Each structure stands twice: as structure tokens, then as C-alpha cells.
Amino acid sequence: MIEIPLQRLPNQELIMILDGQNVTLHVYQRGLADVTHMYLDVSVGSTIVQQAAPLIPRVGILSTPKDFAGQFRLVDTAAKPDWQTNPTYDELGTAANQGRYRLYYLTADEDSQVEAARTERLEAAALSELATGAATVTDSPIDPTESEASDG
Numbered sequence: 001m002i003e004i005p006l007q008r009l010p011n012q013e014l015i016m017i018l019d020g021q022n023v024t025l026h027v028y029q030r031g032l033a034d035v036t037h038m039y040l041d042v043s044v045g046s047t048i049v050q051q052a053a054p055l056i057p058r059v060g061i062l063s064t065p066k067d068f069a070g071q072f073r074l075v076d077t078a079a080k081p082d083w084q085t086n087p088t089y090d091e092l093g094t095a096a097n098q099g100r101y102r103l104y105y106l107t108a109d110e111d112s113q114v115e116a117a118r119t120e121r122l123e124a125a126a127l128s129e130l131a132t133g134a135a136t137v138t139d140s141p142i143d144p145t146e147s148e149a150s151d152g
Contacts, residue, residue, distance in 0.1 A: 001110055003094050004072070004103040010089040018105050019069045021045075027055070027103070029089045038087045040103075044068055055103070057084035058118065060111060071111040075102050081121075 002018065010029040017023065026041040038055040041048070042062065049068040053061050058081065061072040076084035078100045093099015106114060 001107075002105040004105060005094055006092040006099065006101075006103055008090050008092055008097075008099070019107055021069060027092070036088065038089065038092075040072065042068065042072070055087055055101075057086070057101070060115070061103075070108055071106050073104050073106060073111070073114065075104065076100060077102060 004014065004016075004025065006012065006014075006027060012027050014025045014027075015023070016025075021044045024041075024043040027038065028041075029036050029038050031037055040053045040055055040061055041051045042053070043049060044067065047067055049066075050062050050064070053063065053072075055061060055074050057074045057076045057079075059073070061074065062068065074087065076087070079085060087101035091100040092103075094102060
């Protein structure tokens, strides 16, 4: 996993080599007044991989990472995992400059592991929520000693 060195700028371009690919990233903010969103364009060499991918925390940024090895994920470091909010340019950054929103490049294997863990947590949370209203074995009207007596 590689942290992308974002700055607190509304429009920035970064050129780097990621997993052997010559990658150009364009991170920018669009919108009117109080309703703005951050987006990412990704190119490998002269091939456009994706344009206007919304920067949304906790999910893979690239919707179809064909012609590209890997994935990008944004993390909101100031919020709980289930309450992450969309970024604004003035809070972009890295661990070194204490930016709230940090962009990471993950190899395909790393991203698969992250997605599997995220899915497991979501499933566990859903099961936990369902289980709070479920009956327990001790609530059962069946007396367990009756079934033991009939087995003998």
C-alpha cells in the first residue's frame, strides 16, 4: 500500500510509477457554493483509465480498473469507519502533514484483502443487529433434560 502525497489544493496533478505503471493522477474539486465534490482522473501513459471518479471514503475509487493494476482508496482519518464523510480539498494530505483525507494505492491483492475484511465487518454488523432481537436457546420452551432422557 502506498500513500499518495496529496496537498491541500483544489486542483493537483501527480505523476508517479505505481506497480510498474507510469501513472498520472488528477485530483480536483467541482461544484457550486457549498455543494462540492472531489474527483480523480487516472491515466497510464497516454491511456485514460478513468475520469471523474468520485473520491468517496472506504470504497474502491475506480469503478472498472481494467487496463490498470490496482485500486485507490480514500480514508477519512478523523471519523469512525461507519461515519466517514466526503472530502474537501483543504483537508487532503498525508500522515506527514496530518491531512484528514488520505489517498492510498493498493495492489490488486491488497485491495482484495481490504474488500474481504470490509465485507466481513458489514456482515458481522448486520448479523449482530439481527441477533439482538433473536431468541436465545434458554428462551426455548423445550426442556433439554427431556431429550436426554429419551435418548437412553
